[in-house]
Amino acid sequence: MMRRNQKGMTLLSFIIVMAVVGFFLYIVMKLFPMYNEYFSVKTALKGVASEPEITNKDPAQIKDMLFRRLYVSYSSNVKPEHVRVENDGSGLKVYVNYEVRESLVGNLDVVGRFSAMQDLSGATLATPSN
Secondary structure (H helix, E strand, C coil): CCCCCCCCCCHHHHHHHHHHHHHHHHHHHHHHHHHHHHHHHHHHHHHHHCCCCHHHCCHHHHHHHHHHHHHHCCCCCCCHHHEEEEECCCCEEEEEEEEEEEEEECCEEEEEEEEEEEECCCCCCCCCCC
């Protein structure tokens, strides 16, 4: 009689593989909301840039438009102090720089630093009327 060799994973190797896969899934679940929020910020910036009459808005109005869009997308990590609207001579630019800190395991944290910039296509600063 011919003897057949068994093939496949043992229970111990299956548990090890599942632990590794589970660990990486846990990491992805922690990082996904951070990157999803970053893409929401980029989308909001593009939406603000496509607004009609953006050249006639002052920086406070531009920030308000941005934060209204961020509120809709549940972006809670971007604060007003993280947003700058500047005129660099060639037009208005909106800069968003912020940091997100997520607890990973115990006292280990994951820190994500995000930076986005949107050119408002040659817009100039409107002078506020008194």
